[in-house]
Amino acid sequence: MTEVAVRTADRRQARVPGLTDPVVMVYLALAGVTALGFITVEARGGDFLTLTNVVGILHNSVVLGLVALGQTAAILTGSLDLSVAYLISICTLVAAETMNGQDSRVLPAMLVVLGMSATVGLINGIVITKLQVNAFIATLGVAFILRGYIEDNYTGPAGKVPVSFQHLGYDRIGPIPVSAFVLAGATVALWLVLRRTRLGYHMYAVGGDEQIARLSGVRTHRVKIAAHVLCSLSAGVAGLILASRLGAGAPWAGTEARYDLESIAAVVLGGTVLAGGRGGVAGTLGGVLILAVLDSVFNQLGVDPFFKNVVRGAVIIAAVALYARRGQRAGDNT
Amino acid sequence: MALLTMTGISKSFFGVPVLADVDLSLAAGEVHAVVGENGAGKSTLMKVLAGVHAPDAGTIEIDGHPVTFGHPSRAQAAGVATIYQELTLLPERTVAENIFLGREPTRHGLIHRAAMDGRTAELLGELAEDSFGPRTPVRTLSVAQQQVVEIVKSLATDARILIMDEPTAALADHEVELLYALVRRLAERGLGILYVSHRLREVFDLSQQITVLKDGRLVTTLRTADTDVDQVVRAMVGRELSAYYPDRATPGEVGRPRLSVNGGRNAKLSGIDLELRAGEVVGVAGLQGSGRTSLARAMFGAGPFTAGEMRVDGAPLRPTAPRQAIHAGIALVTEDRKAEGLALRQTVRDNALLVARATRRKGIAVGDVLERVRLRARGHDQPVRYLSGGNQQKVVIAKWLGMRPKVLIFDEPTRGVDVGAKAAIHDLVRELARDGMAVLIISSELPELIGMSDRVLIMREGSIAGELPAGPSEEDIMRLATGGRTND
Numbered sequence: 001m002t003e004v005a006v007r008t009a010d011r012r013q014a015r016v017p018g019l020t021d022p023v024v025m026v027y028l029a030l031a032g033v034t035a036l037g038f039i040t041v042e043a044r045g046g047d048f049l050t051l052t053n054v055v056g057i058l059h060n061s062v063v064l065g066l067v068a069l070g071q072t073a074a075i076l077t078g079s080l081d082l083s084v085a086y087l088i089s090i091c092t093l094v095a096a097e098t099m100n101g102q103d104s105r106v107l108p109a110m111l112v113v114l115g116m117s118a119t120v121g122l123i124n125g126i127v128i129t130k131l132q133v134n135a136f137i138a139t140l141g142v143a144f145i146l147r148g149y150i151e152d153n154y155t156g157p158a159g160k161v162p163v164s165f166q167h168l169g170y171d172r173i174g175p176i177p178v179s180a181f182v183l184a185g186a187t188v189a190l191w192l193v194l195r196r197t198r199l200g201y202h203m204y205a206v207g208g209d210e211q212i213a214r215l216s217g218v219r220t221h222r223v224k225i226a227a228h229v230l231c232s233l234s235a236g237v238a239g240l241i242l243a244s245r246l247g248a249g250a251p252w253a254g255t256e257a258r259y260d261l262e263s264i265a266a267v268v269l270g271g272t273v274l275a276g277g278r279g280g281v282a283g284t285l286g287g288v289l290i291l292a293v294l295d296s297v298f299n300q301l302g303v304d305p306f307f308k309n310v311v312r313g314a315v316i317i318a319a320v321a322l323y324a325r326r327g328q329r330a331g332d333n334t
Numbered sequence: 335m336a337l338l339t340m341t342g343i344s345k346s347f348f349g350v351p352v353l354a355d356v357d358l359s360l361a362a363g364e365v366h367a368v369v370g371e372n373g374a375g376k377s378t379l380m381k382v383l384a385g386v387h388a389p390d391a392g393t394i395e396i397d398g399h400p401v402t403f404g405h406p407s408r409a410q411a412a413g414v415a416t417i418y419q420e421l422t423l424l425p426e427r428t429v430a431e432n433i434f435l436g437r438e439p440t441r442h443g444l445i446h447r448a449a450m451d452g453r454t455a456e457l458l459g460e461l462a463e464d465s466f467g468p469r470t471p472v473r474t475l476s477v478a479q480q481q482v483v484e485i486v487k488s489l490a491t492d493a494r495i496l497i498m499d500e501p502t503a504a505l506a507d508h509e510v511e512l513l514y515a516l517v518r519r520l521a522e523r524g525l526g527i528l529y530v531s532h533r534l535r536e537v538f539d540l541s542q543q544i545t546v547l548k549d550g551r552l553v554t555t556l557r558t559a560d561t562d563v564d565q566v567v568r569a570m571v572g573r574e575l576s577a578y579y580p581d582r583a584t585p586g587e588v589g590r591p592r593l594s595v596n597g598g599r600n601a602k603l604s605g606i607d608l609e610l611r612a613g614e615v616v617g618v619a620g621l622q623g624s625g626r627t628s629l630a631r632a633m634f635g636a637g638p639f640t641a642g643e644m645r646v647d648g649a650p651l652r653p654t655a656p657r658q659a660i661h662a663g664i665a666l667v668t669e670d671r672k673a674e675g676l677a678l679r680q681t682v683r684d685n686a687l688l689v690a691r692a693t694r695r696k697g698i699a700v701g702d703v704l705e706r707v708r709l710r711a712r713g714h715d716q717p718v719r720y721l722s723g724g725n726q727q728k729v730v731i732a733k734w735l736g737m738r739p740k741v742l743i744f745d746e747p748t749r750g751v752d753v754g755a756k757a758a759i760h761d762l763v764r765e766l767a768r769d770g771m772a773v774l775i776i777s778s779e780l781p782e783l784i785g786m787s788d789r790v791l792i793m794r795e796g797s798i799a800g801e802l803p804a805g806p807s808e809e810d811i812m813r814l815a816t817g818g819r820t821n822d
Contacts, residue, residue: 196444205435208424215386215422216487217407217436278426 022271022279022323026286029319033290037297046300053296055175061292062179063238065285067259068266069183069190070234072284075267076194077227078207078276079128079135084235084263086146087120088254091239093150096159096249103162110240117236118229120146125225143260154251161243169244179241186234191281193230203227207276235259265312266291269319290315337362337526338383338495343392345378352378355392356552358545360495360526365517367529367537367558370547370570371722371752376530379547380497383528384416385409396495407436415488416497421480423487425473430454432472433487457486461516478509485516496520499530500750506622507778514540532752534563546570570753578757579785580764582804587613588788591648592772593664593741595633598642602628603796606642610741610772615763617787618776619811625796626776627669630743633774634666635659647740660693663740667730669749669776671723675730678719682711685718685729690736703732707762724755731762742766743774748782760786780808 034049041048067084074081091113098109120142127138171178194200202223205213214220235254242253254260264274270287272279291312298308338360345353353375360366368376381387383394385403394401396412403409406416423432430450431438439446439453454468463482466475472483481501488496498517502510517540521527531537537544538558546553546569553569589612598606603625610616620626631637633644635653644651646662653659656666668674676685683700690698700714707728711721718729727747734742747763748756763786767773777783783790790802792814800814 192444198438198440198445201431201435201438201445204427204431205424208426209422212422212424213435215384215406215416215418217405217410219405219407277424 022326023283023286025319025322026270026283026290030286030290030293033293033297037293037300041297041300044301048297048300051175053300055172055177057289057292057296058180059177060295061288062177062183063241064257064259064262064266064291065183065288066186066234066238066241067263068270068284068288069186069281070231071263071267072270072272072279072281073190073194073203073227073234074135074231075264075272075274076207076276076279077203077224078210079224079227080139080264080274081124081228081231081235082136082139082260083120083124083143083146084231084238085254085258085260086143086150087117087232087235088239088242088259089150089249089251090146091117091236092243092246092253093154093158093249093251095240095243096157096161096247099159099161099165101160101162103164106162106165113240114233114236117232117239121229121232122225124232125221125228128228129221129224150251154249157246157248157250159249161247165244166247167244169241179244182237182241186237187281187285190230194280199223199226204277207278209277262291265316269316271319271323273323336360337364337397339393339395339398340379340383341393341395343379343382343389343394345382345387345389351550353382353389353550356547356550358528358552358555360528362494362524362526363521364543365521365527365529365541366543366545367531367541368545368547369531369534369537369566370553371724371754374547374570374752375550376547377499378550380416380499380528380530383409383414383495384497385414410436410491410493413492413494414497415491415493415495416499417481417484417488417501418499421477421484423472423480423483426471428469428471429458429466429475429483430468432483433457433468433490435487437491453490454486457489458482460489461486461519478505478512481505481509481513482516485520489520493525495526495528497528497530500532501529502531502533502536510536532750534566537566538563567753578760580761583613583615583767583788587768589613589770592646593633594645595639596643598632598639598644600628600632600638600640602637603632603639605797606632606639608791608798610774612770612772613767614788615767615773615775615786617783617790618774618793619780619783619790620793620799620815622778624793624815626793627745628796629793630666630745630774630776633659633741633743634664636666657692660689660737663737665689665734665737665739665742667727667734667742667744667747669746671726671730671750675733676718676726679717681715682709682718682721682729683714686714686732687736688733693737695737698736703735704729706735707732708758722752722755723750724752724759727751727755727759728762731759731766735766739771741772741774743776745776746778747775748777748779756782780811784808784811 038048071081071084094116095109095113098112099105124139124142127133128135167178169179173181194203202213202218205218206220206223210220239254243249246253266287267284268274269290270279270283272283294312294315336359340356340358343353343356356379368379370376378387382389385406385408388404401412433454434450439449451468461482466479472480475483501513505513517527529537529541541558543555544558544561544566545555546566548570591609592612593610595606595608606629618626618629628637632639635656635658638654639652646664651662653662672678686700686704687698704714709725709728709732711725718726721729744763748759751759763773763775775783775786784806788804790806790811791798792800792802792811794815802810
């Protein structure tokens with residue numbers, strides 16, 4: 001019996017990094033979607049893999065990418081954050097109003113925005129852990145509060161960012177947008193946190209099984225709160241980039257693109273389990289890129305929004321169904 | 335000086351006293367068994383020591399210094415490690431990541447993976463475990479291997495006091511032997527071990543002292559060498575358990591066949607021929623992995639037969655889903671009560687009515703079925719997870735009575751059930767047979783199987799290797815189960 005189990009274990013081990021690994025699947029899917037896009041666009045006489053287009057895809061992935069990275073942190077601990085969209089809107093408004101067109105106020109404004117985001121994350125985390133409110137409800141509640149503030153105080157764009165700050169959103173180093181470097185930096189930073197720090201290890205543990213983590217001496221509340229602070233900070237950075245691109249603050253900056261649900265979709269598309277404990281940044285980035293490539297293809301083909309949304313929905317459902325099958329097989333013998 | 339002294343420990347939950355004024359002391363190098371029926375307070379006492387629950391009153395001293403634990407991490411830091419009844423490993427993480435969870439070594443603020451993997455390999459080496467390594471994902475390990483990881487996890491904390499809560503509950507016999515060796519080696523190293531178990535044979539094999547708890551109070555602490563099983567059982571239940579098993583069926587009580595299988599087979603089973611008769615309790619013995627549970631699941635439609643013929647009360651039936659088997663009158667009490675038998679957060683009432691509602695049986699009174707199983711609980715509206723293991727099992731049985739079953743299959747009917755409740759469940763099983771049901775019992779506990787069964791089927795490698803009449807010897811069963819080789 002033990003011997004049989006051991007042999008099975010060995011085989012399993014050898015198979016783990018194979019084709020059924022979600023990260024591998026995500027990037028295969030990304031390659032597939034790109035190839036399909038290439039064929040259909042070229043067949044219609046368009047040009048898909050041009051430098052402009054690829055750079056455009058990158059440019060469009062940055063904001064969702066940042067939000068989704070943060071969302072990955074929250075989801076890995078078995079939580080999630082529905083307040084990011086309104087937080088982003090507020091961040092653009094606060095950034096633009098604080099800067100008020102003056103170069104000298106760029107740095108203070110950035111600090112204020114990051115401080116504010118961290119506070120919102122702290123509140124989310126504390127409500128979830130200390131008040132024991134389900135994450136869905138807790139962050140939805142915070143989202144309502146933020147929305148109330150926005151709707152009461154703003155009806156349209158407000159504030160103004162100085163030209164110097166707009167470099168962040170639009171400049172390029174070589175062909176690559178500066179903002180893409182911000183995303184790359186955030187990706188590497190979160191990857192380091194998850195793979196090389198105790199906080200990251202504990203995030204996986206809390207998401208895997210909170211009780212087990214607690215019994216092993218992990219301070220689970222702190223870990224969850226930290227994950228929410230990371231999540232809100234990412235949303236804050238996303239808000240700064242949006243403010244830089246818009247040149248002003250906008251009450252719809254975060255909600256129009258539905259960064260709350262889009263980011264969750266990108267995370268699960270990237271193979272991170274919504275219940276927590278399994279997944280990572282590589283998959284999330286792949287998920288974001290798949291969504292961006294799909295958007296780019298649809299734009300070039302000029303398909304109607306209905307078809308576009310149907311395909312996006314189908315892709316997400318199909319992906320999660322595939323991962324579930326894989327998870328089931330891995331769990332068969334345990 | 336004692337390594338550990340607990341004095342006057344008391345603890346209540348929601349006003350219900352669970353522990354009252356319990357004392358316990360443990361010396362270095364000693365294996366100290368803690369026994370008692372379910373609900374006696376063993377687990378709570380261990381959780382107080384592990385820092386999971388704060389005691390309402392009482393003191394804990396380690397090396398004569400008073401300690402208080404507000405969090406499991408504080409207990410760990412003080413040298414108390416716990417191996418819980420349920421494994422506490424994260425399947426998605428590697429062996430090393432699990433072992434060092436909460437105490438990962440760092441260098442320059444980053445995890446020092448080389449040190450982590452190296453130390454893990456070292457500890458595995460000390461226990462002569464080479465079937466897996468530090469980077470193996472835990473989800474690929476067997477239960478026994480996972481237990482080794484649990485033990486290594488506790489060693490890695492430099493624990494001086496090791497709490498083991500029912501460590502053998504999920505192990506096969508030969509794995510239990512390995513665990514014994516491990517426990518002894520740990521004690522030789524000077525660890526003090528608190529060993530909580532239902533299995534008195536283990537307790538007598540391993541321990542030097544036995545503490546008996548009953549209803550949250552300390553009954554007595556005995557030196558193992560000066561006592562015997564009977565004395566300990568008496569202390570646990572407060573009565574003699576002479577008539578341990580109910581009478582077997584008389585020939586007149588065994589009636590018509592209720593379920594038969596001819597040539598049943600599937601991926602895990604082959605050549606299954608059996609007949610279960612009304613009024614009869616049939617036991618199924620076999621080593622772990624011999625197909626006992628597969629057989630139960632096949633008859634229940636959860637892992638169906640792919641060939642062969644099955645009949646219930648003479649009518650052909652080939653269930654491919656549990657729902658079909660249930661509608662035909664087959665009930666399965668699974669071995670994993672908490673995961674497969676009960677909705678733990680729901681009330682006793684809702685659980686007891688689960689099957690009746692699913693099969694739309696009318697006129698089942700919840701009071702009747704719960705009285706039938708003689709449930710002892712304060713009302714039917716409390717969540718079933720607050721009941722003891724024995725009472726939970728009674729609720730599972732009540733649940734099935736709600737559809738008036740023809741065939742009742744029990745997989746490990748008394749797993750995680752204390753001695754007193756065991757006898758009650760055995761009586762109940764026999765009564766149900768007398769009512770005309772056909773009963774099949776799968777059990778790893780040979781005394782139970784021998785005591786309960788009117789005949790015993792022995793499985794080996796997915797087939798039925800033989801059948802023995804009432805009252806077979808353990809030797810005969812083992813010979814058939816292992817394939818004729820004699821036990822050494």
